[in-house]
Amino acid sequence: MTDSPIHDALDKLAAATTEQVIGWRRHLHRHPELSNREVNTAALIAEHLRSLKLDEVRTGIAGHGVVGVLRGGQPGERVIALRADIDALPVPDECGVDFASHVVDADYPGGPFPVSHACGHDCHTAMLMGAASVLAGVRERLPGTVLFVFQPAEEGPPVDERGGAREMLAQGVFADPAPTMAFGFHVTPFPKGYLGYRVGNQFGASCLVRIVVTGQQVHGSTPWLGVDPMPAVGAVLTGIGQLYRQVSAFDPITVSIGHVEDVGRFNIIGRTVTLWGTIRCAVESDMAEVRQRLTTLAEHTAQAYNTTATVDYLQDVPAVHNTEEWIDAALPTMRRVAGADRVVQTPATLGYDDVSEFVNNYGGLYVTLGVQDAELGDNGMPVPAPGGRGLAMNHSPHFYADDDTLGLGVRLHAHVAHDHLTGALAPHLP
Numbered sequence: 001m002t003d004s005p006i007h008d009a010l011d012k013l014a015a016a017t018t019e020q021v022i023g024w025r026r027h028l029h030r031h032p033e034l035s036n037r038e039v040n041t042a043a044l045i046a047e048h049l050r051s052l053k054l055d056e057v058r059t060g061i062a063g064h065g066v067v068g069v070l071r072g073g074q075p076g077e078r079v080i081a082l083r084a085d086i087d088a089l090p091v092p093d094e095c096g097v098d099f100a101s102h103v104v105d106a107d108y109p110g111g112p113f114p115v116s117h118a119c120g121h122d123c124h125t126a127m128l129m130g131a132a133s134v135l136a137g138v139r140e141r142l143p144g145t146v147l148f149v150f151q152p153a154e155e156g157p158p159v160d161e162r163g164g165a166r167e168m169l170a171q172g173v174f175a176d177p178a179p180t181m182a183f184g185f186h187v188t189p190f191p192k193g194y195l196g197y198r199v200g201n202q203f204g205a206s207c208l209v210r211i212v213v214t215g216q217q218v219h220g221s222t223p224w225l226g227v228d229p230m231p232a233v234g235a236v237l238t239g240i241g242q243l244y245r246q247v248s249a250f251d252p253i254t255v256s257i258g259h260v261e262d263v264g265r266f267n268i269i270g271r272t273v274t275l276w277g278t279i280r281c282a283v284e285s286d287m288a289e290v291r292q293r294l295t296t297l298a299e300h301t302a303q304a305y306n307t308t309a310t311v312d313y314l315q316d317v318p319a320v321h322n323t324e325e326w327i328d329a330a331l332p333t334m335r336r337v338a339g340a341d342r343v344v345q346t347p348a349t350l351g352y353d354d355v356s357e358f359v360n361n362y363g364g365l366y367v368t369l370g371v372q373d374a375e376l377g378d379n380g381m382p383v384p385a386p387g388g389r390g391l392a393m394n395h396s397p398h399f400y401a402d403d404d405t406l407g408l409g410v411r412l413h414a415h416v417a418h419d420h421l422t423g424a425l426a427p428h429l430p
């Protein structure tokens, strides 16, 4: 309870919506959809937003993006964009709940893939739908405008498709009205009910890398009559493991090749091998250097094996940057919502999130919500809680998020939105 009637009203409305939020979350978890294929997810969201009689419900933005516009009944110039990503991942669901996904997307490029919400975007979507109910319930008391932004393809669309936050901006999602603050949060393997934040880069910079090594196809018994790309690929992979020697050890980077695609057969030396990977940099300025060194490594290593390599960088996503001013402005709200002892600083991560396109351009912040059976060790890092389900990273088949954390997320959206619109949560401008 707080000393403000409207904060109490937000909490009461949030409590009233929790059961419905859990229901949406379980439904979405059971019916996940991959990036740029979020057809039914978007339909569910739009139907709910329309039922709330928002001022506008915009659909089909950057594929299956949905934006609800709620204009408050009080005069006010501020505009908050609350953002949830809605897409799932090509990961099997082994999180062990009875609403686990058995979905397989047979038609997705590169598939068929098992599909699951292994990054918890089912929770993000359901919590923001709940927040829309809450804020619509107090609309006459709100100054300013709330944008409920349901974003597709956060995990990256198929490489020959456009999508995600940048595409939403390109399609004018914030042309009118433009937000004065963008806000969101990600569920993480952290103690349930804890909010994590970091001043500086909350999530790292990322880009997708594609390396195509080309040789000359030939019978597997006569490699000398063609050019075998496989040894070059082996050498490139080994070399990538040494790239870190060329970048400051004080700024973490990773280069991970998660997918190798060949066109050969056990008795055919194929012409090409394609490597798909991701580069992550804690400090954005390292990205150009890592790219250049990786290109040099791939091209010259390929040459040493009489093959060629082409290297492309796709889907670059800027780091999510939280400024001290916005964190300072938001901390009182976060502490009121979660409890002061449950709002903690977290270390940098090399995860990425294209919410950076919103936060970096319009101001605001992006934080994390703990959803697992964990407690904080002496060094402030999460450790499994005794008797719990353990820790499972996002994107793991075992990733899980407990339903009893969803109400907190609904309240966080609602309180942040209200406080920003009233001016209580806004950075002090010089």
Ligand SMILES: [Zn+2]
Pocket: 119, 155, 394, 395
């Ligand atoms: Zn993810």
Ligand SMILES: [Zn+2]
Pocket: 085, 119, 120, 121, 154, 186, 394
């Ligand atoms: Zn995610």
